[in-house]
Amino acid sequence: MRRFAARPRVTVLACEVCGRLPHPGRTRLTLAKLAAVFPVELALHALVVHLHPPYLLTVALLTVTTTILVIWVVEPSAMRMLGGWLHSPELRHRDRIDAAPALWRIRVRLADRPGALETLAKHLAHRDANILTVHVHQLEDAVLDELVVAAPAEVTPHAITAAAEHAGGSGVRVWPATVLSLIDGQTKALAIAARIVGDPDELPLAVAELLGARYLAPGTPAVTESGDGTLLELDRDDRRWGFVRPDEPFTPAEIARAHRLADLAALIARRQ
The missing domain is CATH 3.30.70.260 (ACT domain)
Incomplete structure (x- = not known):
């Protein structure tokens, strides 16, 4: 039976669209390239010194051999072998996300x-x-x-x-x-109450923010049944607002907070 080689762990960082890995940090990339290129350069220079070829042949040999080996063989292999170390900061960050x-x-x-x-x-x-x-x-x-x-x-x-x-x-x-x-609900309610004191006309948007609901502008049909607790209506003077939160009924405390905010807005409006 044919056995498939395990995929390197670093592949989890690859882009889902292009398949490329993120660019590693400059310091790690520099050290990895030095570690890959230095032994090859040292071996080639030692060979040239030992053989003593003509000067032009030495230059051509070092240039061509180094370029081919480094670009096509050594550097790609080193990048694969040292991939885990090159991308270790990103891998640690991914581990923290997965473990959260x-x-x-x-x-x-x-x-x-x-x-x-x-x-x-x-x-x-x-x-x-x-x-x-x-x-x-x-x-x-x-x-x-x-x-x-x-x-x-x-x-x-x-x-x-x-x-x-x-x-x-x-x-x-x-x-x-x-x-x-x-976030503490009482603290959030106080912050929104201060916002309404500054501008009572902010009431609909403020209540929607407090409850995490969608504000229904006048004339907008509700998309839910009022009997399931996901539709809340507020009245102030001759105006009415609706708020809907599908699949998440409003609690008695949330309804009470919304009505108290409406009372606060009405009080501020009368004093202006």
């Missing part, structure tokens, strides 16, 4: 009793998921917990959902998250 945990945003409904969140944390820990932030929204007969967790790249959303359900959670929703999800 994925961030997930979880929304789960739990029973309003002591130990429910602890049980959820234990089941997530079994998947090596580390809880970074927790926000608890009080409902009538339960609590709605919203978490941001960091998990290894191999942990799938299905595994996270299963862990939450095994912990007694219901209505589990999991979305990919970014580091922006780690």
Whole structure:
């Protein structure tokens, strides 16, 4: 059976379009070329000194031989052999990216009793998921917990959902998250409130930014059903704005913040 040679690890850095590797650093490239060329130059000069050919023949021999060997044989071979060392900074950076945990945003409904969140944390820990932030929204007969967790790249959303359900959670929703999800919600709300104080007409865009939703301009038809919690409407005086966030219902706390911002904008507008 024919065995295929393993591909060099450095090939992971190749461009997907042209297949070329990134240009290595100048210092490493210079050292690699010196390491490849110096032994060849030394051997050729030693041979010339030993044979003592005529001067013109010596010049021609060194020029042609060095050019052919260095450009076509030595340098390409050295670049392949030393590829891992030449591109080691890029490879280390790629390793850090590959090893970085994925961030997930979880929304789960739990029973309003002591130990429910602890049980959820234990089941997530079994998947090596580390809880970074927790926000608890009080409902009538339960609590709605919203978490941001960091998990290894191999942990799938299905595994996270299963862990939450095994912990007694219901209505589990999991979305990919970014580091922006780690920003404190109260701090962000205060910053946006200051923006509205400066200009009450910024209310629609400010609320959309706060909720991570899409602003529906007046007359724009909603693309979702209002009954699934993904459509929020705000009224101020005789004006109405709509906000939609598909597949991610607004929490009671988010709805309350949006209405308080609308009240703030109305108060500032009356004082102007």
